Every structure is written in structure tokens, then in C-alpha cells.
Amino acid sequence: MLHILGAQKTFFSGKPDEKVALDGLNLTLDKGEFVVVIGSNGAGKSTLLNAISGSLMLDSGSIHIGGHDVTRVSVHQRARYVARVFQDPMKGTAAGMTVAENMLLAELRQSKARLRVGLTTKRRDWYREQLSYLKLGLEDRLDTRVSLLSGGQRQSLSLVMAVMDEPNILLLDEHTAALDPRTAALVLDATIRAVDIFKLTTLMVSHNMQHAVDYGTRILMLESGKVKFDIAGDDKVSVTISGLTDHFSVKTDRMLLGAEYA
Amino acid sequence: MLEVFSVFWALVPVTLAQSLILSFVVLGVMIPFRILSFPNLTSEGAYPLGGAVCAVALLAGVPAFLSIALAFTAGFLAGTLTAFIHLRFHIHTLLAGILVTTMLYSVNLRILGKPNIPLFREIKVFDYLAFPFLSINAGKILLAGLLGLLFVLTLRFWFNTERGIVMRAVGDNSDMAEAQGNNVNRSIFLGIGVAGGCSAFSGSLMVQSQSFVDVNMGLGILINALAALMIGEAITGRERLLKQLAAPFIGSIIYYQLISFCLAAGLAPSDLKIATGIFVIAMLAGPTLIQKRPVRMAHEKIRE
Ligand SMILES: Nc1ncnc2c1ncn2[C@@H]1O[C@H](COP(=O)(O)OP(=O)(O)O)[C@@H](O)[C@H]1O
Ligand SMILES: [Mg+2]
Numbered sequence: 001m002l003h004i005l006g007a008q009k010t011f012f013s014g015k016p017d018e019k020v021a022l023d024g025l026n027l028t029l030d031k032g033e034f035v036v037v038i039g040s041n042g043a044g045k046s047t048l049l050n051a052i053s054g055s056l057m058l059d060s061g062s063i064h065i066g067g068h069d070v071t072r073v074s075v076h077q078r079a080r081y082v083a084r085v086f087q088d089p090m091k092g093t094a095a096g097m098t099v100a101e102n103m104l105l106a107e108l109r110q111s112k113a114r115l116r117v118g119l120t121t122k123r124r125d126w127y128r129e130q131l132s133y134l135k136l137g138l139e140d141r142l143d144t145r146v147s148l149l150s151g152g153q154r155q156s157l158s159l160v161m162a163v164m165d166e167p168n169i170l171l172l173d174e175h176t177a178a179l180d181p182r183t184a185a186l187v188l189d190a191t192i193r194a195v196d197i198f199k200l201t202t203l204m205v206s207h208n209m210q211h212a213v214d215y216g217t218r219i220l221m222l223e224s225g226k227v228k229f230d231i232a233g234d235d236k237v238s239v240t241i242s243g244l245t246d247h248f249s250v251k252t253d254r255m256l257l258g259a260e261y262a
Numbered sequence: 263m264l265e266v267f268s269v270f271w272a273l274v275p276v277t278l279a280q281s282l283i284l285s286f287v288v289l290g291v292m293i294p295f296r297i298l299s300f301p302n303l304t305s306e307g308a309y310p311l312g313g314a315v316c317a318v319a320l321l322a323g324v325p326a327f328l329s330i331a332l333a334f335t336a337g338f339l340a341g342t343l344t345a346f347i348h349l350r351f352h353i354h355t356l357l358a359g360i361l362v363t364t365m366l367y368s369v370n371l372r373i374l375g376k377p378n379i380p381l382f383r384e385i386k387v388f389d390y391l392a393f394p395f396l397s398i399n400a401g402k403i404l405l406a407g408l409l410g411l412l413f414v415l416t417l418r419f420w421f422n423t424e425r426g427i428v429m430r431a432v433g434d435n436s437d438m439a440e441a442q443g444n445n446v447n448r449s450i451f452l453g454i455g456v457a458g459g460c461s462a463f464s465g466s467l468m469v470q471s472q473s474f475v476d477v478n479m480g481l482g483i484l485i486n487a488l489a490a491l492m493i494g495e496a497i498t499g500r501e502r503l504l505k506q507l508a509a510p511f512i513g514s515i516i517y518y519q520l521i522s523f524c525l526a527a528g529l530a531p532s533d534l535k536i537a538t539g540i541f542v543i544a545m546l547a548g549p550t551l552i553q554k555r556p557v558r559m560a561h562e563k564i565r566e
Binding site: 053055075076077079080084090091092093094095096097101104105106108109110113114115116117118119145161 | 422423424425426427428430431434435437438439440441442443444445446501
């Protein structure tokens with residue numbers, strides 16, 4: 001499903017503050033894999049996700065999604081394969097527009113916008129149904145402006161928008177980190193359910209080691225733009241936090257063991 | 263005092279006709295500013311451009327409706343030029359608009375050949391409504407009003423279509439619109455183009471209304487339009503699309519009556535611009551003065 005070969009990305013190349021964010025990274029994901037990406041600050045996790053979504057172009061290396069070479073394909077053209085939820089709830093939704101209009105924008109990811117009425121009754125019914133899975137009451141607020149929703153509701157809406165058309169790849173970059181613990185748990189719960197229902201191929205960046213242990217089918221640890229650890233299969237099932245920490249030191253990380261990072 | 267009112271009252275119909283014609287400029291300012299988040303000054307040049315193109319077309323014997331369409335097209339191109347300068351060279355939208363307006367001044371002079379031309383003999387669009395039971399002003403009010411209604415309804419339909427919703431999303435959160443697979447630049451080109459077209463459309467109606475075209479007719483039009491927009495939005499509010507679309511028209515009608523009243527009350531025409539400027543500043547600054555600490559979701563602590 002996802003094939004990354006020799007991904008290289010350097011910021012401020014040739015300058016004194018040169019930063020190698022991805023350093024010949026290789027990664028292959030099969031359909032349905034749910035990868036939790038961990039790693040210390042600056043390890044290149046966000047850069048990896050940006051490269052997959054197309055918001056950053058690689059210096060060298062290649063990216064294939066579902067057999068298509070997307071290495072040089074722009075964000076809006078990749079959108080049909082890749083859906084994304086950002087850490088910042090403000091980023092994933094259009095605040096001045098209604099919940100239903102935002103859902104429509106997400107739906108249009110798969111097709112071309114045409115000159116015909118957008119919010120038909122049929123669509124509104126479908127959106128209502130999709131939102132009802134969240135159990136946040138958003139299904140009754142289709143015509144509410146998103147700016148009036150709480151951060152957690154906005155992030156949940158972003159999540160529904162990301163998964164509703166069953167994208168080939170779902171990218172989650174610390175998407176619960178900006179939320180308070182209770183809301184974060186709600187959104188995470190909705191995430192796990194959605195990934196499970198739609199069998200989505202997912203890359204989820206998290207600072208929480210407990211998440212890496214509890215969720216997903218694979219753990220990917222990045223360090224200095226390379227894959228340091230890749231645990232899948234039975235190893236993943238039997239992994240524990242102490243097992244993980246034995247693998248690498250976390251003294252200087254902002255990773256917290258078990259506790260929610262906020 | 264009574265005299266002031268009678269002078270003002272006598273001018274109400276003329277002013278109303280004028281304000282309806284000029285409301286299309288206000289629309290041309292509103293769309294970039296409010297819907298596309300692309301503050302844009304192109305109107306100042308697109309308005310006289312529309313006037314010039316229409317006048318020259320009329321002089322060449324082109325029918326009035328076609329002349330107006332040509333003017334709209336010219337304004338559309340002017341708008342897309344501003345959008346192009348901004349998108350391609352990353353020049354600030356305001357500067358891009360100033361550049362285009364400045365260049366258009368020369369273009370308009372070239373089109374006209376001289377600074378001003380009277381249009382007395384040509385058949386103008388308002389002549390089609392010259393019925394005995396309809397005064398000249400009533401005809402202008404009727405036509406401009408109907409056209410305004412047509413624009414509002416068309417735009418309302420458009421902004422509720424899939425493409426129109428995408429366009430609004432581009433103005434609201436362009437990163438998100440792009441991440442959802444939309445070609446942001448295309449929406450901006452189209453939106454800014456239509457806005458320029460609206461301003462030129464207004465110019466083309468104006469030269470036909472006053473039977474006269476002047477290369478300086480756009481001077482200060484932008485600040486007037488902005489003032490009108492502020493008034494309109496203060497009255498209609500902005501929370502629904504229809505209100506946002508109606509604001510330019512309602513604002514324009516009221517604003518120009520206010521100006522007319524000020525003039526009737528003895529304000530020197532040369533002082534109008536400073537009065538308008540102060541008014542716009544007050545309207546823009548007002549909310550920040552009333553609401554000392556602006557409450558914004560973005561800075562609010564996120565909670566459930
Ligand atoms: N847009 C950017 N410009 C310059 N440097 C960047 C940019 N994005 C990331 N970096 C640098 O690349 C490295 C990896 O960053 P990032 O991928 O954001 O790390 P992570 O998400 O794992 O914390 C860091 O050293 C960071 O400073
Ligand atoms: Mg990051």
C-alpha cells in the first residue's frame with residue numbers, strides 16, 4: 001500500500017543550521033496495517049507524514065501509494081489517497097463554515113467539485129449517520145458553524161472527515177495532543193473504532209508509549225530521520241512498556257511513560 | 263433645517279439610482295475581502311476600466327447589453343491579473359491590486375484616447391426602459407435593482423454548489439481546502455476575476471447612466487465601497503450567506519443617502535473623502551474598542 005524508498009529531506013541545506021529531517025528512510029506498509037510512530041522530538045515524525053501527504057517534497061527518494069508513484073504529486077492531487085488529521089484542531093476544518101459544508105469538502109476529496117447543489121438531502125442524511133458513530137451529538141448540529149464547536153468536537157469532526165471516504169492511507173500527527181485528557185481519550189477511542197471498522201492503513205504519531213503498546217499492529221521508532229526500531233507481528237502483541245524502554249533510552253525525550261502528554 | 267431636508271429629499275431618487283449602480287463595486291470589494299480573504303484594491307482600476315470599455319464599445323455601435331458584457335470581461339481579466347501577480351510572484355494582495363490599478367490608468371487612457379468623452383447619442387441600456395409612465399430615475403432604479411437581485415440570487419446559488427462551497431473553503435482555510443484535494447489557485451482566480459467583473463460592470467452602468475465617461479471616475483471609489491460595506495454588514499450581519507451577499511446592496515443604498523445628506527447639510531464636497539475615511543476607521547476600529555479583549559476560539563483553552 002505504501003512504499004517509501006530512500007527518503008531524504010534536509011532543511012537549510014548547506015547552511016550552518018542544516019537539519020537532516022529524513023535520512024534515507026525506507027518503509028513499506030501493507031494494507032490494513034496500523035502503525036504507531038514514536039520517537040523523540042525532532043526525530044522526523046512530522047516530516048515523514050508531511051512527505052507522505054505531499055506538503056513537503058523529498059530531496060531524493062520515492063513514495064508509492066497503492067502502486068502509484070506520488071513522489072512529485074501535489075497535495076491536492078494526493079488527497080484522494082491520503083487523509084490527514086493534524087494536531088491543531090483549527091487546521092483540519094473550515095471554521096466559518098457549517099459542519100455539513102465541512103463534511104461535503106471531505107467528500108469531494110474523491111471527486112471533482114461540480115456546478116450542482118452541494119448539500120442535498122441525501123448527503124445530509126449520510127453525514128448525519130457518519131457523525132452519529134462519534135456519539136458526540138454532532139449529528140444534530142449539521143448547520144452549526146464549526147467555530148462554535150469545542151476543540152474536541154472539531155477534532156472529532158476532522159477525524160470523521162478523514163475516514164468517511166475510506167482513504168488508502170490515514171495520517172494522524174499527535175492528533176489528540178492538544179486536547180484535555182478526557183477529550184483526548186474520546187477522540188482516540190473514535191479513532192481506534194474508525195480504523196477498525198474501515199480497516200484503514202494508518203500511521204499514527206504519538207508521544208504516549210502506552211498507546212504504542214495498546215494500539216496498532218506495528219510500532220515504528222524514528223531517530224534522526226531513520227527507522228530505529230520496527231516491531232510487528234507477535235513481537236508487537238507481546239511488547240510491554242518496559243520492553244520498549246529496554247530497547248532505547250528515553251531519558252532526554254519528552255515521551256511520558258503511560259501518562260497522557262498534553 | 264427644513265431647507266436641508268427638502269434639498270436632501272429632492273435628491274433621494276437620483277441618489278438611490280446612483281447607489282444601486284455603485285453597489286456592484288461594493289459587491290466587487292466584498293467578495294475578495296470577506297469570502298476569499300484576499301484583500302483587494304483592483305476595484306479602483308476595474309471600475310473605470312469597465313466604464314472605458316463600455317463607452318468605446320457604445321461609440322463603435324456595439325449594442326448596450328453586449329458593451330456591458332465586454333466591460334465585465336475586461337474587469338474579470340483585470341481581477342485575474344491581480345490574482346496572478348499575487349499567486350505567481352508572492353507579492354502581497356494589496357500591492358498586487360495597487361499595481362494593477364496603476365497600470366490600468368494608462369490602459370484606460372489608451373482605450374478612451376482622451377480623458378473624457380460624452381455619450382449623448384448612443385443608445386444606452388436605460389433607454390430600453392424609457393416608457394412614458396416611468397421617470398428616467400425610476401427606470402434606472404428598476405433596472406439596477408433587478409440586476410442587483412439577479413446577482414445576489416445567482417451568487418447565492420453558486421456559493422451553495424459544490425464549487426462555490428469549495429471557493430468559500432479556500433477563503434476560510436486554504437490549507438484545509440488544499441488538503442481536501444482542491445485546486446486553491448483556481449478558486450482564487452475565478453473569485454477575484456468575478457469581483458473585478460462586478461466592479462467593471464458597475465462602471466459600465468455608470469457611464470451609461472451619466473452619459474459621460476471620465477478616466478478619473480474611479481478615484482476614491484474603493485474607500486466609498488468599503489464604507490458602504492461596513493454599513494451594510496453592520497445592518498445585515500454576516501452569519502448567513504444571504505446576509506453577506508445582501509450587505510453590499512443595503513450598505514450602498516444607505517451610505518450614499520448619508521453622503522447626500524451631508525452634502526445637503528453643507529459639507530464641502532472636497533471634505534467628503536476625509537469624512538469617509540474617518541468613518542471607515544471608526545467602523546473597523548469600533549468592535550475592538552467595544553470588546554476590549556477579543557474572544558477567539560483559536561486562543562481559547564481547548565475543552566470539551
Ligand atoms: N519546515 C521546516 N523548516 C525547517 N526545519 C524543519 C521544518 N520541519 C522540520 N524541521 C526540522 O526537521 C527535524 C525533524 O522535525 P519533525 O519532523 O517536525 O520532528 P518530530 O515531528 O519527530 O518532532 C527537526 O530538526 C526540525 O527542526
Ligand atoms: Mg511533530
